[in-house]
Amino acid sequence: MPDTILGQPIDRIDGKAKVTGAARYAGDRRAEHPAFGVIVTSTVGRGTINKVDIKEAQAAPGVVLVMSHENAPAQAPFKHAGDRHARPKPQLNGARVHYYGEPVALVVADTFEQATAAARLVRVSYQTEMGAYDLAGNRRFAYTPAELVQGKPDSSLGDFDKGFAQGAQTVDATYTTPYQSHNPMELVASLAQWDGDRLTVHCATQLVDAAHHSIASTLRIPLENVEVISEFIGGGFGGKLPIYGDAILAALAARQLKRPVKVTLTRQQMFSVTTHRAATIQRVRLAAGTDGKLTAIAHEVMSQSARMDEFVESAAASTRSMYAAPNRLTRHRVVPLDMPVSDSMRAPGDAVGQLAIEQAMDELAYKLDLDPVELRLRNEPTEDPEKHVPYSTRKLVECLKRGAAEFGWDKRPSVPGTLKDGQWLVGFGVAAAIRGNYRRPATARVRMDENRHVTVEMDMTDIGTGSYTIFAQVAADALGVPIGQVTVKLGDSSYPQTPGSGGSFGAASCAPAVHDACMEIKKKLDAGQGPGNLQAEVKSAPGEEFKKFSQYSYGAHFAEVGVDTSTGEARLRRMLGVFDAGRIYNSKTARSQLVGGMIWGVGSALHENAVVDQRYGLFVNHDLAGYHVPVHADVPAVDAIMLAGFDGKSNEMGSKGVGELGICGAGAAVANAIYNACGVRIRDYPITPDKVLRGLMRPANLAQQR
Amino acid sequence: MTVDVGLTVNGVRHDLKVDSRTTLLDLLREHLGLTGTKKGCDHGQCGACTVLVDGVRKNACMNLAASLDGRGIVTIEGLGTEQALHPMQAAFIEHDGFQCGYCTPGQICSAVGMLSELKRGLPSAVTADLREAAVDMVEAEVRERMSGNICRCAAYPNIVAAILDAGKA
């Protein structure tokens, strides 16, 4: 038995609450005499509202309020600059329509049924304008954004053209990735309640502090008059980084009606009212000598951004660090379209970037007649190739080697289309994974009572990641108490500030704060104080040291896929990921996150695609019947191995994020396995049967199948 | 329009006047305060609202309360409690068959209903022999039959492990 609870695969401490239905999510909150709000959304993609006719709706049974831009209370104006998630989010604040599915009215009634029925009676007329909805068709309007989260939009080193010309083998390919929708299972919902001039909002948010600022600033009320509570969140994946109309409109309506108001988005509204992952067009150029060493890498990205707001899908950012090559080029461009607002979705940038670059590496391996694992090993850098700083830790080589051994990579058919299993052609694929490691300042408060019961408080959230459990482990370890003696309280703006859950920075940012606060308590205990009535509040932040290193987490995916030769359907048969994310706080919950991420990667390779109706700019398949996510039947054995590690440059606890790492590269491994199975290379994600079948019908491939 | 319905939920009889448009899901959540049953789509597309109606799994969002007069409903709250977990609930914890937990009540109710379908020999698309009196509880059957319950956290491998484990008992 190891002497620390840190890292142990203990059951989630909130598990019982979750399996018995006791866990309360925002929409589960109840209030005395509530009213229910239903949002009405725009039915044009671009234009101006002429009139919102609310007469009929207002007269409908049970209706207590109909709000549109014609009568909505004044709010702070929308700001383009500043923290995207903490800025004001004014609702119904003008006649302009920026995208299809934008909130244009709110109907509030005594019951949900009445509000739903009355919402259909709101008549909105528009002055419709021609909108731009097609990414490829509008590429001439692409511009260079000011910056990315990861730095400059463009980078270059050496002489790319010269390096590319030197290559014995080259790849020059364009990959496209579609719009994707987070679709957490929990609908975005808010219950707002006023007590005098004090507002409480129960909402579904990953970032309580940002939501707190966003709500208070929109309503122009003091921060201390607002409390945001998000105790349990039914999945976020980036889709609950900002708050949305439900929170603001519930608060406005509740103030006006002097009664609690609950507003829940419909699944259909989630596609347009909340954010999405932008579609991308990515050109990748690789050149290598006969020795398999890259002489040049270029990764150029074009992505959609809403015209009303800017978001850059930084798909080439990690390419700057991944492989060695003397000549390099990355570029990011955005195309403003009259589409809903794009923002971060699980591993923004990296998830779609690696769908492209990791498939390009596979293409290069075939051209060089080199094993794709070997190609990656030969291009392992000794330091960050663009920043010229050391890696904090980097175990990509170990991930690849361990994965290859455990997966049985040596059984991979080296010639595509040669391994058959009945009507199926079977193939193996590999891809590497890289994800930026981030850390933000966080504060934790820890208390100990006379029975040595420990309470940890932070405005951090648990979006399914296991935050409750791992912070209890950190506290139990630091103070040497059994885990049952630790209570973790999260998701309330009255607790100390943290960055919340996003960018996989939650654990790496908050665990050191919990640890340090516990150490303060320990010091007091050692000095003879307590145990009762002890409290410590400590802020922990990344130091200068953090910037001196190239910080990423790594992984390698191995996938076995079958392709049905008569339908073109590709099905995953098994998959293994090996990951290097520093210290793991809980190997059970971390594995779950990594496996979940890998399955997201499978979804991005095979299923997910929010299709735009080019006439109106709406996502046509805006529900879970039309927008396909992986279901049980799509997921066979998927497993994740975590390498033992400790990255002290990341933080004192040695951890890096795991929530997003699993998706990075995972889809490319599937795409590469499809090629290995049947010799069909699809660069336009998702890889649906129609595309594969078209490839299979080509004469060269038909010959293979006989 | 309001209608009278009488139904038994987790063993408790309720005689209610409900809006004829009220679904079983909204009845449970908003009228009876049983918020363990979740709304993920309201359109029968996700399974988050799965409950047992007279022992058979159903999407609560697809059933009007008014149509269930006289029926017996079991929700996640009726299956077990934190003090006395149902074996399926315990297996989900042990195998980490969830992350955010939002799909979980539906997965668990669905799994309980699904196991009884296997016992009764109801075939699925992957059942090889339709004449068997009972269907074997194998991974492929579980995956096929649980596909109406979406888990966006993608806890699928752990959910299947939990179901197979609990089903053995």
Ligand code: FES
């Ligand atoms: S809420 Fe009933 S199936 Fe989704």
Ligand code: FES
């Ligand atoms: S546990 Fe989050 S959706 Fe299943």
